[in-house]
Amino acid sequence: xxxxxxxxxxxxxxxxxxxxxxxxxxxxxxxxxxxxxxxxxxxxxxxxxxxxxxxxxxxxxxxxxxxxxxxxxxxxxxxxxxxxxxxxxxxxxxxxxxxxxxxxxxxxxxxxxxxxxxxxxxxxxxxxxxxxxxxxxxxxxxxxxxxxxxxxxxxxxxxxxxxxxxxxxxxxxxxxxxxxxxxxxxxxxxxxxxxxxxxxxxxxxxxxxxxxxxxxxxxxxxxxxxxxxxxxxxxxxxxxxxxxxxxxxxxxxxxxxxxxxxxxxxxxxxxxxxxxxxxxxxxxxxxxxxxxxxxxxxxxxxxxxxxxxxxxxx
Numbered sequence: 001x002x003x004x005x006x007x008x009x010x011x012x013x014x015x016x017x018x019x020x021x022x023x024x025x026x027x028x029x030x031x032x033x034x035x036x037x038x039x040x041x042x043x044x045x046x047x048x049x050x051x052x053x054x055x056x057x058x059x060x061x062x063x064x065x066x067x068x069x070x071x072x073x074x075x076x077x078x079x080x081x082x083x084x085x086x087x088x089x090x091x092x093x094x095x096x097x098x099x100x101x102x103x104x105x106x107x108x109x110x111x112x113x114x115x116x117x118x119x120x121x122x123x124x125x126x127x128x129x130x131x132x133x134x135x136x137x138x139x140x141x142x143x144x145x146x147x148x149x150x151x152x153x154x155x156x157x158x159x160x161x162x163x164x165x166x167x168x169x170x171x172x173x174x175x176x177x178x179x180x181x182x183x184x185x186x187x188x189x190x191x192x193x194x195x196x197x198x199x200x201x202x203x204x205x206x207x208x209x210x211x212x213x214x215x216x217x218x219x220x221x222x223x224x225x226x227x228x229x230x231x232x233x234x235x236x237x238x239x240x241x242x243x244x245x246x247x248x249x250x251x252x253x254x255x256x257x258x259x260x261x262x263x264x265x266x267x268x269x270x271x272x273x274x275x276x277x278x279x280x281x282x283x284x285x286x287x288x289x290x291x292x293x294x295x296x297x298x299x300x301x302x303x304x305x306x307x308x309x310x311x312x313x314x
Contacts, residue, residue, distance in 0.1 A: 001258050002071060007293035009275055011286075012050035012061060015040040015086075020201055023091035025122070025180050029285060040086040041287040042263055044079060045189045047111070071293040074260030076314035080112055082187040083242055083308055085263060085287055087180065088118070094174045095207065096130060096154065096195040099188065100217040101169045108213065109190040113169050115241050116185030119306060120163040120229075121267060121285075124178035128156045131165055131173045136220040145211075150195055155223075162229025164236045164246075171222035172214075182265060184308050186241050192217065238311065245307045253299045255290070260310050262290050264297075268304030273297050 014030075022037025042061075043050050049062035057064055065072050065079060073082060088094070099105075099114035106112070118129070132155040135141065144150045154172070157165065159179065167173045167185075172194055175181060192210035200206055227236060236244040247253060255262060264273065265287040273280045273288065275297045282288055282305075290297055299305060 002293045002295060004071065004293060006276055006295045007071060007291045008054065009273065009280065009294055009297065010055065010289040010291060011053045012042060012289065013053055015043060015048055015050060020199065021090050021092040021094055021177075023089045023178075023180070026087050026089050026285065035089075035091070037089055038086055039089070040084070041265070042083065042085040042289055044082050045084060045111070045187055047189045072261065072291045074292040074310075074314065077260050077292075077310065079187055081260070081310040081312055081314070083263060083310065084185055084187050084189075085265065085308065086183050087121075087285070088175050088183055090175055090177050090179050093176045093197070095193045095197070096150070096172055096174045097191050098172050098194055098214050098218045099167075099169045099191060100213070104217050105188060105190050111190040112186060112188045114186055114188035114190055115169050115239075116167045116183050117237060117244065118165050118167065118175065118181040118183055119236070119246075119267070120159045120161055121180040121182055122161050123159050123180070126158065127160075127178045128158050128176040129165070129174065129179065130154045130176065131157055131167060131224040131226070132171055132222060133220055138220060141220060142215075145195065157224075157226055160229060162231070164227040166225040166237060168222050168224070170217055170219035171224065172218060172220075173224075182267065182306070184242065184244055184306070194218070240311050243309050243311045247299075247303070247305050247307060249299060249301045249303045249305070251301050254296060255299070255307070256296045257290060257292050257294050259292070259313070261292050262307055262309040264288050264290060264299065265306040265308065266303065267306060271303035271305065272300040274300065
């Protein structure tokens with residue numbers, strides 16, 4: 001347990017990204033007229049780091065953590081064990097993508113590898129996403145890619161509010177249209193675009209593909225784990241990279257930070273977090289980063305939250 005002065009939970013300024021597939025659910029809830037597809041809520045990646053809202057510092061979140069990893073992340077934890085969370089808000093499908101493992105990402109993209117998971121906040125009836133494929137024959141996939149028939153080999157999953165799906169490194173995937181999802185993953189900003197339905201951007205240009213890199217890292221045998229919605233507290237995933245719990249709190253919940261940080265994401269109505277006798281409002285759709293040095297927090301009953309933390313024990 002950390003023995004110094006307790007550190008306040010950290011609130012961050014979202015990084016909003018304009019995308020060709022963006023919808024307006026998060027934008028409208030936050031008072032923006034423009035539809036932003038991606039909102040990075042928690043990011044300490046050196047390529048894209050949040051601004052800190054409630055600390056007197058001119059450092060971004062990456063620099064702030066680098067200054068004192070032990071008290072913020074946990075003794076022995078590094079930015080490799082840090083998590084990255086963001087909303088994906090779609091009015092159209094994302095490109096077919098694949099992420100690398102650590103070794104390839106570090107060598108070729110100066111980044112960590114990426115494993116992620118999607119919690120479906122909301123979706124329209126019949127909404128689908130791509131996760132995995134229907135054949136692991138590389139020759140078939142390459143031929144389909146070249147002749148424009150790739151889509152028939154994509155494995156599609158119909159999703160609804162409260163569903164959860166894992167996206168391992170090396171597996172092709174894409175979020176479909178009319179979905180609002182919270183992405184929770186490792187501390188990486190490396191995505192290789194494999195296929196983009198021959199779409200063009202607002203200037204009429206096709207978006208860049210990363211065909212070589214995609215075929216370098218793809219593993220067509222990879223499949224997701226898909227967990228259907230249940231309106232009860234449960235552990236969604238327990239892996240080496242991260243642990244995610246979904247909590248419907250009927251009583252106050254105390255969380256002891258005795259090993260490492262956690263992230264609290266509010267997917268219900270506004271809730272209250274108590275820290276060192278101070279009551280902090282966590283609005284709907286907001287996340288808060290709770291440093292190891294916060295020591296403990298209490299989430300008041302009635303909340304519906306996701307608790308994300310590193311899975312690796314240092």
